[in-house]
Amino acid sequence: MKSHLSVIFLLATMTSFSQIGTRFPSEKKIIKDPVTGQELIFLTTKQAGDSKTYPTHPQWTSDGEWLIFRTKRANGEAVAVNEKSGIMVQVTEGGYTGTLCMAQKSMKLFFMRKGEGDKMQIVEVNLDAVFKDSQAGKMKPVSAYEHVRGVTTPEMGASGDMALDADEERIYFRIGKEEAGRHLDSNVKIEKSIGPRNMGAGPGGISSMNLKTGEFKHVVSVPFQVGHIQSNIWNPGELVFCWETGGKSPQRTWTVMADGTGLRPLYPESDFEWVTHEAVISKDEVAIAIMGHRKIDIQKEAPVEIAENGEIRNPVNPGQESNWGNTGTREKPTGLGIVNLRTREMIIAGQTKSGSGLWHVHGSADGRWAVGDDFSRSLYLIDRNTNEMMMLTTGHKQTAADHIHPTFNRDGTKIQIQSAMLSEDNRTMNICIVNVPKEWLKRK
Template sequence: MKSTINIFFLLLGTIAFAQIGKRFPSEKKIIKDPVTGIDLIFLTTKSAGDSKTYPTHPQWTSDGEWLIFRTKRANGEAMAVNEKSGVMVQVTEGGYTGTLCMAQKSMKLYFMRKGEGEKMQIMEVNLEAVFADSEKGKMKPISAYERICGTTNPEMGASGDMALDADEDRVYFRIGKEEAARHLDPNIKIEKSFGPRNMGAGPGGISSMNIKTGEIKHVVSVPFQVGHIQSNIWNPGELVFCWETGGKSPQRTWTVMADGSGLRPLYPESDFEWVTHEVVISKDEVAMAIMGHRKIDIQKEAPVEITTSTEVRNPQNPGQESNWGNSGTREKPTGLAIVNLRTREMIIAGQTKSGSGLWHVHGSSDGRWAVGDDFSRSLYLIDRKTNEMMMLTTGHKETAADHVHPTFNRDGTKIEIQSAMLSEDNRTLNICIVNVPKEWLKRK
């Protein structure tokens, strides 16, 4: 009888732990960077499996007060942290898959969830109601906060790589090879895997769903693997995506309109260029990294062959496998590149003097700042008017479970990163805010 009671209370505790609206106490702590002296505002400090949403998507809710992040502290559910108070609130119940999409015109959160069979549900959460009831300590059933926008058919092979349109009336998501092939000209050559990670083979594609009616429309099919789907949150119906190989692609960046028109390479690259981590930063601009992370063997006049054709990945210094081809060296211009979607002009906003070069990049929507990290997990701020570069913080441990992934807020005054600086196991990440220095914000 005693064991039965214990099991009952154990199950009860698990159910309560998984409930939407559950509150977690503040862990907020401000630490000065040991090298730069800049304040690092850690919103989480425990080792609880925290990580940011990918930099291709907004991180803050529309009111600018909460950041949504992934964590294991609530059985893998999504969490919000109030930037001012540090209080955390669980914002999903029942799990999610793929990207967390924060609306910027309303307090809504969108994501995918696996349904029956191979179906995928597009879910909407009313964050305003969740936060209000959580603060009162009077949560309602999950149905009071959550809505199913629509469900995909199993044969579509839909996945959680998803983006919310600027009009916030539809989402875009990746589809499987069979569904993509149905909409592709049979005369188009299907691309094979590229590089040592055996990724990139096509076909791939994107579909959309009207989140008010559930109507699904095909957007585009291409002969290669699609990844990093993102919308231009300032310009309705405009998408950016990539040819995903896990490294160098023959042509990494692509753009297309929601009706399937205008498909083209965003930045036509050469075989010696290693282009990666593209992100829409304003109505007309996309930032990306042109990597300069590979050494040259002067004797052979070719990249140093670090490995054989068999992939041996180095998580601290990736991309060194010889069979990526002749790319990623500093024989040609490299750095944080910004491409104009309208004029198609590209500029290099900045580059580190040595090391891997800027790797994951972002920029403020007003065109003032750009930001990037490197292989050492250091973070650099760039004044786009003067080209001045400042290291904001460093020492976030090369052994971290993931990379820094900087993302500006909508005002361009602060940057969210994920950091292992406080990690006891040298891997666990925490959510951290770095403000643009006041003296830089005062510049005209």
Template sequence: MKIKILLNTIILFVTATTFGQIGTRFASEKKIVKDPVTGQELIFLTTKSAGDSKTYPTHPQWTSDGEWLIFRSNRVKGEAIAVNEKSGVLVQVTEGGYSGTLCIAQKSMKLYFMRKGPEENMQIIELNLGTVFEDSKSGKMKPVAAYERLCGITNPEMGASGDMALDADEERVYFRVGKEEAAKHLTAGVTLEKSFGPRNMGAGPGGIGSMNLKTGELKHVISVPFQIGHIQSNIWNSGEIIFCWETGGKSPQRTWTVIADGTGLRPLYPESDFEWVTHEAVISKDEVAMAIMGHRKIDIEKDTPVEVAANGEIRNPVNPGQESNWGATGTREKPTGLAIVNLRTREMIIAGQTKSGSGLWHVHGSADGKWAVGDDFSRSLYLIDRKTNEMMMLTTGHKETAADHLHPTFNREGTKIEIQSAMLSEDNRSMNICIVNVPKEWLKRK
């Protein structure tokens, strides 16, 4: 009997250690270091090599109270972690896994995500973060069911994925559907697009569906003849969706917008063949930031972009876009840089560009219209004053060997930027969550 009890205890311990319980707390890892080049203060909220990565910059990173950041981590494999920016304490906020994007509500202390159901369907879950944090602090956690609400279930045949966005009214979510579902709603006679570029991606059809979080009602938003990626909502305007034609690189027409009732479909920024547009992110009520890349050098004699590989077929293992298969695009023969498009007037401006190198790559901006921010292939971070066009490097040296890129995102107040960084990584790959403040002298500007 004692052996049986001991075995059961070991099994329970291993299970808890492997999967973890919601509300589990981890000690602060917070560390402040100075950038060795710029002198800028870098606030690392995580420092261990635990497979951390931030939510994509198309989505909010902070909770509605502005105190916690939620991110993906392998501290508890398959679960999401929150870190308190002030104390540095870490809390596990999911149990049972999640799929795809973590959607942090901005009007309430809620988190929304997809989870694979038992019958190949997708469940959409609402999590009460406020209660999780309270109970975790008091040490009186309840079963995970006490914090979760099942909003609804998608039909398996929909092929729903976790590329999901929360509407500004926080009553609906939008998500990508599979090709078969998209084909059912595609306008008759529309010609499907084929794969584009060396990654063999981009072929259609693609589609977006929605779910009412109160009733679970499912609706189809739009079908298009190409592959859809990076679905995001305008968190200031209910019913406004931004998405992209995903090819893994240059698209014939990257950025798109549509209204939640399926009307108003149009290119967000109608691009030319020579423009390499990427990494669009809604930054304010009326604006979307995006990168027009200037990362490819020109072979003057051949009048084509320089090829990294002799045959132009081999993908650069560190930075993308050097293969010849993308065509004559992404060079600096034409204007490039951090572009900002106005959703209402459709006007586009270039806020700034690096003098050399890849150019700005992943971009974002403050909601008040004061600042823009971007990273580049060297994993350096640049801040731009949108009024004066002044640009400054905030930090550099975040290791090109990192598992991912910086992916900068502003907080709602426009005073700080979250990035992910391998600067402290011993294996030169594992990333940590880091905060970079807008310099005080810049914040004092009127």
């Protein structure tokens, strides 16, 4: 009888664990960076496979109180953590794929979920209701919170690389090669794979879905592989995306309007420039990294390893393989670039004196600050008015499962990163907040 009750209890626990609204106790811990002395606010501290949403997308909910992240602590479901209390709440049930899109006008979350066959569901979650019922301990069935707004057809080849429009009326997402090819002029030359990672071949494309009517519309097709689709969350109908090769692209950054007009390179790059990790940071600006991570004599054979899937990688630092060609050196200007979408002007906000240079970049929407990380997993803050640069934190372990990926909040007062600083295995990451220093915030 005792054994039977144990099985029932185990099953009940497993069911509860995967249910939307499940609460997890606070793990919040505040420490000082041992090198810089800056305060680091770790919102998660256990080794539970945490990772933040990519810095091309908002990290905080529209009320500024919760951060939504990916984790294994809830059977792979998405979880939100309250920045003040540290309490965590599961906000999906049934899994998701690709990008978690947090609305900035409403308390909603959007994502894709695999449906039958090759169909993809576009799902909306009412976060207000989830948080309210979770706190009250009176959760309803998942159908009370999650709503399928549309389902793609198998022919579309849709993926979870998607973005929510600023007006929250449309979702944009990547489509498969066949669907993209149907909308591409037959005279356009299709690009082949580029570099040692065997990526970048086209065609690629973007489609959209109206969240009110469910209507699908083709946005654009291009002759190369599309990646990092992001919307301008201040300007409805404006998109930024990239030519994804896993490294150096002939022309990395692109922009287009939702109706397919205005397709053009965002920052027209030269052959010697290694441009990467673009992120829309304000109504008129996009931050980019112009990498300065390679030695000038890179044409000499660099040590490589060949993975099981055939990828050629440098075992120490990414992008050092000679297969990329002689690009990304500091023979020309490099650093954290900021491109104006209206005037098309670009300025370099800053660059590290040595090392890899700034790698993943972001900026505050008010134009005061820029931020970037480097290969050492150090985080640098830049005052865009004075050009002063400060290391905020370091020591987030190069052995980490991923990079720290800094992202500003909407107010430009704090930066979210992911860090392996506290991990015993030197790989598992946690969610961490780094505030802009008070003395910098007081500056006019």
